Amino acid sequence: MSALDPNIAGQLAEDLSPDVFRMIIATFEEDLTRLVKELETAVLTGDQDGYERAAHSLAGASAAVGAVGLERESRIAMDHRQPEPAATVLPRLLTEAKAALEALHDLIN
Amino acid sequence: MAARILLVEDTPTQAEIAKAMLREFGHEIRHAETGAEALAAAVEWQPDAILVDLVLPDFSGMELMRRLKAARIEAACIVLTAHGSVNTAVEAMREGATDFILKPYTAARLRVTLDNALEKRQLRQALDAAQTQLGRARFHGFIGASPAMQAVYRTIESVAGSRATVFVTGESGTGKELVAEALHQASSRSGKPFIALNCGAIPRDLLESELFGHVKGAFTGATDNRLGAARAADGGTLFLDEIGEMPAEMQVKLLRFVQTGSVTPLGGTRPETVDVRLVCATHRDILAEVQAGRFREDLYYRLYVVPVVLPALRARGEDVLLIARHLLAIYAREEGKDFSGFDAEAEAAIRAYPWPGNVRQVQNALRNAVVLHAGPLVTRAMLPGLLLHEAAPARVLPQAPPSGLPSGPPLGIEPLAVSERRLILAALEHTGQDVPRAAALLEINPSTIYRKLTAWK
Numbered sequence: 001m002s003a004l005d006p007n008i009a010g011q012l013a014e015d016l017s018p019d020v021f022r023m024i025i026a027t028f029e030e031d032l033t034r035l036v037k038e039l040e041t042a043v044l045t046g047d048q049d050g051y052e053r054a055a056h057s058l059a060g061a062s063a064a065v066g067a068v069g070l071e072r073e074s075r076i077a078m079d080h081r082q083p084e085p086a087a088t089v090l091p092r093l094l095t096e097a098k099a100a101l102e103a104l105h106d107l108i109n
Numbered sequence: 110m111a112a113r114i115l116l117v118e119d120t121p122t123q124a125e126i127a128k129a130m131l132r133e134f135g136h137e138i139r140h141a142e143t144g145a146e147a148l149a150a151a152v153e154w155q156p157d158a159i160l161v162d163l164v165l166p167d168f169s170g171m172e173l174m175r176r177l178k179a180a181r182i183e184a185a186c187i188v189l190t191a192h193g194s195v196n197t198a199v200e201a202m203r204e205g206a207t208d209f210i211l212k213p214y215t216a217a218r219l220r221v222t223l224d225n226a227l228e229k230r231q232l233r234q235a236l237d238a239a240q241t242q243l244g245r246a247r248f249h250g251f252i253g254a255s256p257a258m259q260a261v262y263r264t265i266e267s268v269a270g271s272r273a274t275v276f277v278t279g280e281s282g283t284g285k286e287l288v289a290e291a292l293h294q295a296s297s298r299s300g301k302p303f304i305a306l307n308c309g310a311i312p313r314d315l316l317e318s319e320l321f322g323h324v325k326g327a328f329t330g331a332t333d334n335r336l337g338a339a340r341a342a343d344g345g346t347l348f349l350d351e352i353g354e355m356p357a358e359m360q361v362k363l364l365r366f367v368q369t370g371s372v373t374p375l376g377g378t379r380p381e382t383v384d385v386r387l388v389c390a391t392h393r394d395i396l397a398e399v400q401a402g403r404f405r406e407d408l409y410y411r412l413y414v415v416p417v418v419l420p421a422l423r424a425r426g427e428d429v430l431l432i433a434r435h436l437l438a439i440y441a442r443e444e445g446k447d448f449s450g451f452d453a454e455a456e457a458a459i460r461a462y463p464w465p466g467n468v469r470q471v472q473n474a475l476r477n478a479v480v481l482h483a484g485p486l487v488t489r490a491m492l493p494g495l496l497l498h499e500a501a502p503a504r505v506l507p508q509a510p511p512s513g514l515p516s517g518p519p520l521g522i523e524p525l526a527v528s529e530r531r532l533i534l535a536a537l538e539h540t541g542q543d544v545p546r547a548a549a550l551l552e553i554n555p556s557t558i559y560r561k562l563t564a565w566k
Binding site: 008011012015020023024030057059060061063065066 | 217
């Protein structure tokens with residue numbers, strides 16, 4: 001399954017000029033780095049609110065660029081009613097993040 | 110259309126996408142990452158539209174819309190949400206959102222939603238402006254929605270901020286002092302005094318002292334310093350009513366005051382600078398007074414800067430009913446009566462009568478009806494007789510008594526009190542219920558008329 005929804009990511013690439021699209025992907029990458037760090041810190045410190053807040057932001061950012069797999073894992077992470085522990089969700093989320101970035105870079109190039 | 114758009118979004122990726130799209134549309138953009146930042150920016154920048162993310166770091170987008178509404182921010186709010194549930198949409202609309210957009214969105218979706226919201230807002234603003242311009246039924250102390258009064262309101266609003274002298278003309282009872290008060294209230298001088306002086310009601314010997322003040326000992330009886338209206342109004346507004354009655358010698362002194370902006374109190378030696386906005390009024394045709402040589406031409410040109418012509422009540426259409434209903438509510442409350450309105454016949458009579466005494470006459474007629482009668486509605490029969498017969502009915506002279514009965518008074522002779530009452534009422538009707546003018550016609554003191562009216566109640 002592709003890491004990106006071609007409709008969303010493709011439309012974005014079409015709506016924006018290449019320079020702006022590249023800047024958006026760079027911003028997404030910065031968001032991703034920061035929010036993953038916040039998620040990991042929240043897991044280590046047992047900060048459930050911080051964990052859900054970071055997951056919510058990551059879900060929004062990934063949805064905006066069409067990173068559907070990362071969005072899905074982020075929404076699982078932000079939902080405190082789901083049964084999976086962070087230790088299970090986080091590695092999956094990181095894998096999706098990596099795949100999304102690679103797919104976006106492919107789109108730029 | 111280029112507009113001011115405030116974007117409220119805390120996730121940089123989403124914010125950058127939205128900003129890039131908005132820039133492409135040609136809008137001016139500001140970005141806030143928190144609800145508090147958004148509120149401050151909205152107050153300071155007054156955007157046309159606000160794109161609101163529902164989840165913000167400090168408080169929710171719904172709460173932000175509540176606070177924007179409380180701060181009277183009239184921008185079109187569009188909610189950005191990942192949750193497209195009906196409940197979210199309904200709640201957003203209830204909090205004042207114009208529309209909502211599901212995230213992620215395309216540039217086309219954002220453009221259509223934003224353009225619709227901006228167009229709707231523009232139409233609402235145009236409608237509000239039109240309603241304000243055309244449909245105001247109240248303006249400061251005025252009651253009236255007629256086109257003639259809307260023009261008066263617009264003039265007052267236009268000149269209120271200026272220092273220009275305003276010259277109000279209109280028949281007695283049309284509300285000339287209300288114009289002066291409205292000008293004062295709508296101006297930056299509203300925190301300072303509003304002083305009204307009726308030049309026609311003050312004996313000519315006292316007018317200078319009343320207007321410019323006097324120093325102790327200036328004349329017999331001047332036992333203290335007196336400030337005078339001009340200095341009392343310093344920083345505010347000085348309303349000179351019935352300026353057409355001002356004696357020629359005072360007109361010279363007023364001209365000097367208008368030219369120099371300074372006054373010298375009677376008996377004083379040093380002129381004092383006074384900052385007043387002058388509003389003058391007369392019921393006379395002031396230009397005719399100038400042509401007849403009774404009013405100085407140079408003073409006329411100094412004072413007649415911004416004319417405001419108050420229409421007679423008979424030229425204001427349905428305003429007379431608005432005024433009558435307003436007054437009836439006041440008088441019923443004051444007199445402890447239950448009147449809540451007029452019946453259809455009474456309204457027709459009020460509409461049909463030309464009201465030569467204008468609003469003042471309406472006041473008198475309704476006070477009379479409320480005091481003398483009771484009931485839920487004022488009926489036609491409760492209104493003063495004047496209203497029921499536009500032209501005064503011919504007086505029926507007493508008939509000669511049948512033969513064989515004691516002889517009555519000769520034809521046309523009636524008790525003196527009856528004649529007196531008839532003449533006073535006729536004079537009042539002729540002058541539109543203007544007591545001083547009626548008194549002048551009858552060559553009696555106005556207080557005599559007031560005394561008689563009180564006795565006849």
